[in-house]
Amino acid sequence: METADGPLEKIEHSPVCQARARMTTQARAAVIEQKDNPFVMRDVTIDDPRPDEVLVRMVATGICATDAHVRQQLLAAPLPAILGHEGAGIVERVGSTVSHLKPGDHVLLSYHSCGQCKPCLSAHPAYCDKVWEANFAGARLDGSIGVSAQDASDLHAHFFGQSSFATYALAHQRNTIKVPSDIPLEILGPLGCGLQTGAGAILTAMKVPVGATVAIFGVGAVGLAAIMAAKVADAATIIAVDVNEPRLKLAKELGATHVVNAAGGVDVSAAIRQIEQRGVEFVLDTSGRGSNLDAGVGALAPLGHFGFVAFNAHSGATVDASRLSVGQTLQGIIQGDAVSALMIPELIGLYRSGRFPFDRLITFYDFSEINQAFDDVAAGRVIKAVLRF
Numbered sequence: 001m002e003t004a005d006g007p008l009e010k011i012e013h014s015p016v017c018q019a020r021a022r023m024t025t026q027a028r029a030a031v032i033e034q035k036d037n038p039f040v041m042r043d044v045t046i047d048d049p050r051p052d053e054v055l056v057r058m059v060a061t062g063i064c065a066t067d068a069h070v071r072q073q074l075l076a077a078p079l080p081a082i083l084g085h086e087g088a089g090i091v092e093r094v095g096s097t098v099s100h101l102k103p104g105d106h107v108l109l110s111y112h113s114c115g116q117c118k119p120c121l122s123a124h125p126a127y128c129d130k131v132w133e134a135n136f137a138g139a140r141l142d143g144s145i146g147v148s149a150q151d152a153s154d155l156h157a158h159f160f161g162q163s164s165f166a167t168y169a170l171a172h173q174r175n176t177i178k179v180p181s182d183i184p185l186e187i188l189g190p191l192g193c194g195l196q197t198g199a200g201a202i203l204t205a206m207k208v209p210v211g212a213t214v215a216i217f218g219v220g221a222v223g224l225a226a227i228m229a230a231k232v233a234d235a236a237t238i239i240a241v242d243v244n245e246p247r248l249k250l251a252k253e254l255g256a257t258h259v260v261n262a263a264g265g266v267d268v269s270a271a272i273r274q275i276e277q278r279g280v281e282f283v284l285d286t287s288g289r290g291s292n293l294d295a296g297v298g299a300l301a302p303l304g305h306f307g308f309v310a311f312n313a314h315s316g317a318t319v320d321a322s323r324l325s326v327g328q329t330l331q332g333i334i335q336g337d338a339v340s341a342l343m344i345p346e347l348i349g350l351y352r353s354g355r356f357p358f359d360r361l362i363t364f365y366d367f368s369e370i371n372q373a374f375d376d377v378a379a380g381r382v383i384k385a386v387l388r389f
Helices: 008-012 015-021 065-071 131-135 185-192 194-205 219-231 245-254 268-275 290-298 340-352 365-379
Strands: 024-032 041-046 053-061 087-094 108-109 170-174 176-178 214-218 237-242 258-263 282-286 300-308 330-332 362-366 384-388
Touching: 008 024, 008 245, 024 365, 041 170, 041 365, 053 108, 053 185, 065 365, 108 131, 108 185, 176 340, 185 194, 185 340, 185 362, 194 219, 194 237, 194 282, 214 219, 214 290, 219 237, 219 245, 219 365, 237 245, 237 300, 245 258, 258 268, 268 290, 282 290, 290 300, 362 365
Parallel strands: 214 237, 214 282, 237 258, 282 300, 300 330, 362 384
Antiparallel strands: 024 041, 053 087, 053 170, 053 384, 087 108, 108 176
């Protein structure tokens, strides 16, 4: 085969191409080696981006419950691994076929998908047929791994197509979203997963209309994002349900019209129906507690819609189908059914206008404090922990 520069095989074996093939980046990564162990800092080597990949110098990354689930092996992703999937940073290098990004661009990293299956092609990439392989397998979709460490020969990476618990991340062009450079990257990372999930559940997955009645169970980062989104949607009634009084107070400040403290055996369904006698039209559960499945279904109005986003949601819980006999529906929601390249700019626009003040949820930690940050999240001392590099 001939090209304008001569035979293709000569180009492939030219000194320039051989040097590029050997090009790598040295990085520092937080590695989880065994179940429930602390993160350990390791020096790692990251390959040069493939044609469809992007090398990003990390500025900050959020900590999400999914990271904790893998650390605890509630999600059996392979270890040792570099986790992290709410990355924010600056493009260092791009692959040869990446046309929408260039070095120096500010970007967020979100979930990964194959881009070829029916859900991806129908604008629902969160339900990709290869969602597990793309996000949890610890490797690229072809099984290769572009990150290595001398002291961890079986190291896994590419978590959610990024592994952002490192000073550099190797991402795919599909999950790398360009963002404005005038907003601090250190606050933007959580938009790539947790906040996108809560807001997207309301705005995209359930499509809550103006004037609707909504109850949101659990007011952590995802639930509070949902409350802010319900206010954006101009829902008439927004009920926050939790057992944490300070967080319920914050929920009121962020848009909840009513709160229900479920502590002490409160009948949550009855409490909601005291606010909305016919029940609420939309329930979103972010807690995954079995009792909230029962309470949420009990609070649904005719034709009401129950959505849930929590991992292992309502494990072991059951619901009598006859309780859904007046047109109610149940819906499992991943990533808010959001197309990140569309949802993230929308949320940034809402933040600019003061309608989505998600920065109020954030507590910052240095990257070296990653274990303390996980402990504080688990203890409920902070809502959204963000690591800064």
